[in-house]
Amino acid sequence: MGLKIYKSGQGYHTRLWTGISIFALVATGCYVLYGQLAQAGILVQTLVPMAICVAFAGGLFWLLNNRKVADFLISAEGEIKKVSWSSRREIVSSTMVVISVVIIMMILLFLADFVFRYVLDQVFNIY
Template sequence: MSRDIAGTNSAPLTSELFHASVYKPNQGRIVRQITCLGIWIIVALGCWSLYATLRSYAEISSYVPAATSLGMLAIGAWVGYRLVNWPQFADFLIAVEAEMNKVTWPSKDELIRASIVVMFTIFFLAVSLFSFDVIWQFIFDFIGVTG
């Protein structure tokens, strides 16, 4: 059933790249904006790395690395914007935001108590594993297995 519903909006991403419309603009805005920002940050870091790599080659003109990086940044920013408006991906992000709105978040006191329990458990397990390691090391040294 869900594939039939998703199939009605199944335009390939390549055809969606050349539209400027926003798919379901009032739904899933926060998740879509955060996802788009994340994509833009990854693209910007990649372009910065590309610029640094191209700039290290001395025989290339100083304008080539900057122009290439800025061109890739512009293309990546547009693709990121269009990706979060691609119907299949946008519907997924809308569903994610709807599910996140159903989550019951703990209060500050519950969070502190649960964190203390987790830290105590990790500390207890670390001490236990260290003790087992020391005991087995002593046993193996005593019978002469390790040298």
Template sequence: MVADKLKLTLAALVIVAALALFYTLGEGSSLIRALIVVAGVIIAAGIALTSEPGRAAWQFALATRTEVRKVIWPTRRETAQSTMIVILMVLVVGIYLWLLDALSFWAIYDLALGLG
């Protein structure tokens, strides 16, 4: 338990150190600075994955990947039809709101205030 906390703390410190180097080397090459951050994240992930919470997160990721493979994804035609329905409904609701706005404008300014 304590070892896991130390590992996670060390992983966080590695990321903080990589980010500190990124900003410290502000005048240096952007590629080098970016590679330092990427290397820091990879090293931190390696350290974190050796802890119990890291192993649990990895197992969760593997299980999630398995579940995603079981999903029956919609066909291209179903996706296109759903998209067209959404676009149509957006247009219908937009026209409805426009008419409601115009009607309320007319009711307030013409009928109630007589400014029309």
């Protein structure tokens, strides 16, 4: 397969952002490993995380150009393009409904807690 990109014109954004996201996680892990290897000497501290990053980058390139994975990501991007996204107005109104329900539930739970605490205090003198 070499360095040839499988179906290079298809699923570009999905493969790109999947690769960037996974590599960002690996690079963060390598940075933490770099800090953990401070006692091992500068050569080991630098080369081990760098080798892991390079190995994961190569593996990630291979994975994202693997026939099955690439076809899945291409079809996922195709399905996302078919989605009918909500308008800004619908999102704002739905968000307001959710926030209102959360506030109402918070008030009801506070009142229930207050009543139970009062009853327990009166019956058992706990508080």
